[in-house]
Amino acid sequence: LFKGTARRRSWHIISRLESVGGQLDAYTTKEETFVYATLPVQYTARALELLADVLFSSQFPAREMEKEMEVVLDEIRSYNDSPSELIYDDFEEMLFPADPIGRNILGSEESLASFTPEKLRAFTRRCYTTDEMVLFFMGDIPFPRIVRMAERYFSVPPTRRTFSRREPGAYQPVSRTMDKDTCQAHCLIGTRCCAAGAEERIPFVLLNNIVGGPNMTSRLNMAVRERRGIAYTVESSMTNYTDTGVWSIYFGCDGKNVRRAMSLCDREMRKLMENPLPEAQLRTAKRQLEGQVLIGNQNRENVILAMAKNFLQRLPLYTDEEALSAVRAVTAERLMSLAQALFDPVRRSVLIYK
Numbered sequence: 001l002f003k004g005t006a007r008r009r010s011w012h013i014i015s016r017l018e019s020v021g022g023q024l025d026a027y028t029t030k031e032e033t034f035v036y037a038t039l040p041v042q043y044t045a046r047a048l049e050l051l052a053d054v055l056f057s058s059q060f061p062a063r064e065m066e067k068e069m070e071v072v073l074d075e076i077r078s079y080n081d082s083p084s085e086l087i088y089d090d091f092e093e094m095l096f097p098a099d100p101i102g103r104n105i106l107g108s109e110e111s112l113a114s115f116t117p118e119k120l121r122a123f124t125r126r127c128y129t130t131d132e133m134v135l136f137f138m139g140d141i142p143f144p145r146i147v148r149m150a151e152r153y154f155s156v157p158p159t160r161r162t163f164s165r166r167e168p169g170a171y172q173p174v175s176r177t178m179d180k181d182t183c184q185a186h187c188l189i190g191t192r193c194c195a196a197g198a199e200e201r202i203p204f205v206l207l208n209n210i211v212g213g214p215n216m217t218s219r220l221n222m223a224v225r226e227r228r229g230i231a232y233t234v235e236s237s238m239t240n241y242t243d244t245g246v247w248s249i250y251f252g253c254d255g256k257n258v259r260r261a262m263s264l265c266d267r268e269m270r271k272l273m274e275n276p277l278p279e280a281q282l283r284t285a286k287r288q289l290e291g292q293v294l295i296g297n298q299n300r301e302n303v304i305l306a307m308a309k310n311f312l313q314r315l316p317l318y319t320d321e322e323a324l325s326a327v328r329a330v331t332a333e334r335l336m337s338l339a340q341a342l343f344d345p346v347r348r349s350v351l352i353y354k
Helices: 010-018 041-057 062-080 083-095 109-113 117-127 143-153 201-212 219-226 255-274 279-296 300-312 320-328 332-342
Strands: 023-028 033-038 175-178 185-193 233-240 245-253 349-353
Touching (some): 010 023, 010 041, 033 041, 041 143, 083 245, 083 349, 185 255, 201 219, 201 255, 201 279, 201 332, 219 245, 219 255, 279 332
Antiparallel strands (some): 185 349
8 A cells, every 4th residue: 555656656655754753554454454644743634645645546556566565475475484373364264264254364375476456456446435434533633623634635435335245154163283394283272252342242351361361370371381381382362353253272382292281271161161260360350351451551552543443343432441340240150151152162173283
């Protein structure tokens, strides 16, 4: 998107905000493209004009595309050399074998070679439509003034998507071992879980935090790494999409310890399935998550991107207090019920690199 528009060359795009101390950036998830700017507030109009130019007038010059394709090709090859990252994409492809949500964002060397300026322009016309676009602003400018600037720079003819997204197909658990010729074995255990707007998302976040979240005191870290020392990294994670989600446990260890590590993970899951969390442990888990929420919200860039994503997906925007209240309302019985559904061995998929 930053390689040229009808009015600007690549250098003019990237220097437009950098020349005043600002920054233009973008990233892509499986469901959204974010194009955003961080800059001194007095240059807001400059940023809005540039964002509109990039979004609606990108030309994808052939020469610039060729250079960028070499960069992406190098990124794909580098990514394929990172099994601890690559395994997540292969796992999602296992969980969603016939659905686009299971595809790797980077694509493949073959798909990259098929791109042309005409195809990219057609893609942006088809997907970057105004009915599925959000303009979000955070800064010390009165809202009516922002509206006037938005009307000035984003007053383009309304467009609508002409395609609809199909729902993910039925889930069938899969177990697979792939020979990657790695020194260390890598393993993912998991299943599909709730969508981003699901009522049980916050209880699931709390449950994930307890099992293998970012805390060193998580159950998996204590059982697998701290007490037995058989894996350097062991963690669980949850990704929520608009209509589905993925929950998984990852660990990397010596090949001879894979079965033992899997058994320890299973033991910790069964504990949470069979017994309600003691009250003292539940209080501690809630305090940990509450602290993570408050600390995370100190990063204003992350906050605005998260709020924009929620608005785009038509999800509610929670205040800190509303989010904390939802965490505090989770009961031990509710967590055990969710654990029984999420950790059910019949629903588990397993992917092992060796």
